[in-house]
Amino acid sequence: MNNLESTHHFLIANTWIIWIVLAPLVGALINTGLFFSQNTLTQSQKQKISAIIACTAAGMAFLISFFLFWHMHSQTIFVQTLFTWINSSVFKVRFALNVDSLSSIMIVFITFVAFCIHVYSSGYMDHDEGFIRYFIFLNLFLSSMALLILSSNLLLMFIGWEGVGICSYLLISFWYQDPKNVQAGEKAILLNRIGDVGFLLGLIVVFSTIHSFNFIDLEAHRHLFSPGLLTFVDLCFFWGATAKSAQIPLYVWLPDAMAGPTPVSALIHAATMVTAGVYLLVRLNILYFLSPEASCVIAITGVLTAFFAATVATVQNDMKKILAYSTISQLGYMMLAVGVGDYASGIFHLISHGFFKACLFLSAGAVMHLLMQEQDIRKMGGLLKTFPLTALVFLVSGLALAGFPPFSGFFSKDAILWGAFSHPNPLIPWLPTALYTMGLITAFLTAFYISRMIILIFWGEYRGNALNHTHSLPWVMSVPMVILAIGSLIVGWIGIPKAIGGKDWINHFLHSTFFLIPRFTTNQDHLQVVLMLISTLVSASGIILAWIRYVRYPKTRLENQPQGFLKLLDHKYYIDEFYQKTIGRCTSWVAGWISEWGIENQILGRLVDNIALFFEKLSKGYQKIQSGLVRNYLFYMILGAAVFFIVFVCNH
């Protein structure tokens, strides 16, 4: 052990950290070998082996993370420097990993959920042709995500950032035989590239200001940023986060990303990858804390995203689309927490949301698995009796999403709402109230749409025609679902606020990461309790309203085309069409113009043609010299000798 004391932390060297990244990577490599191997194993044997390898890899990553998390004390940072990655005179980047309280809790959560979903996938993807390919991608994703979380500097984080992006692309387009899935993947990667521009800009500005990418250096040299520059950097990184974490205006890829297999939606597009943007902002907390302007922008964007996505989710009929919009909405909550400066609550909601949303997706996947891939909730109903276990799991995670006590979503969402309400805003005095109100309305909508979904799936009469072929759920699918359902019940208890007699453990635990930010305290415990009661009432009224409206909803009315405002919601505010008509059309027009009249044909085309023509003519001239007659060559030789001789003689 070699203890190096930094200003506020104890850095303890640890050689295990890299194995969290390497274990899934090795798993992916072994499975790649299996994928290409030509041997006598049958397809089902190969599938079994690859599933065991992938799950073991994820499980090992979880065990190591848990070990590190267990040995985490406040103000401890486990560090591992592997090598100097880039070494030039001014540009020095180390391949180093750090585990502090923030990244330890993140990595434990991510590897745990990932392990559950790996196990679930081995049942869900059974009989799929791309089984081994799927597990390669999934392991690769986990490896990149671990790198993103554990990296000690921004540049290394960017590798993980891009790695999860490419794995997301590969898994969205997993069933590439359908061009729609491929387009969805392309949309996701294209919008993420737009965000990457922001991330890169931020990287450049950070490096040119403090000449380092390290998070620890960033905290130490924060005073080198002028206020304007700080706001710029913050907005650049937020720009990157809007793409990854699906915020306005770059959220449109996430609903389409549901084209991938459902466990992928659960892991990548609900629990882990999409929260990377939130994680990035929380990692850079001090930069955001020092720039109220940027924080304001983030809070407003977050709450607007939460609200708009929730309104869209209330009228969708595709099970996965509802959950996708719900994810966008919940990510908006996390952004709101970051924007008001309540970073611990953001992480708290990130984790509890990861549990219950992964659980919701897995149970939705179970319903799809049992109903021959049916996703339309209009063609379901009355499934409570047929799939009681799935219904129970769905209900638990749904109540957690609805923010009903004592499920996890209640505590985490309330922590954010309380944070939004209580943190005073230095720029706009009325903003906290506005943010709180919007957040509360969103909470109502959330309770409404998730109840609508559950009621339409599990109550009433069955409206579809796929029930004849049902089979039972394999244990590899049901066990992870139950574990995650238990998680969605109890994970919230790590952050029971002090106002109602809890310990608020997560705030305390994360404080060593946010040590530069003054601890926020209020004496308004009574007010906090009142607000908690209000949000419980709001959540309950959302559930009751959905119950009244949908429990005896006639089948014919479900099939009616929505009218008026509901039609606007049904078409997701026509945002996709708007982007297509404006940005899409402009881009293709500019591209067409460039290719026909602009640079492509007139400048580059001509330039390239003329260069080619010049060399063609030159070579035709040279061809004549090459007669193939020895005596000609001899003549040139003598000529050359003569020239050489004359020059030589003249010079002396």
Added chain:
Amino acid sequence: MIWGSVGPVQYLDLALILFGIGTIGVLTRKNFFILLMSLELMLNSVNLSLIVFSKFYGNTDGNILVLFVIAISASEVCVGLAILIAMVRIRNSVDVDLWRELKH
């Protein structure tokens, strides 16, 4: 220098003239025999100059070198004549312009 007297310069002039004749012969003639003869002429002109310098400087290095040149040129003619025979067999001609394979 007196007209009619023969010194090293005259010998070297002769060598230069022989070398020129040989060079022009190699460059211009098509017949392989004449080519070989021109080549010999060039070698002999070099031999001549070597002997002149040897005599002029009063050491025997030049003379020894000439013996080497004669030996090597003899073997070179052997190879050349062998090529000539192959040429006649393939093309039934001694015209070197028919050989343009170096182009390819």
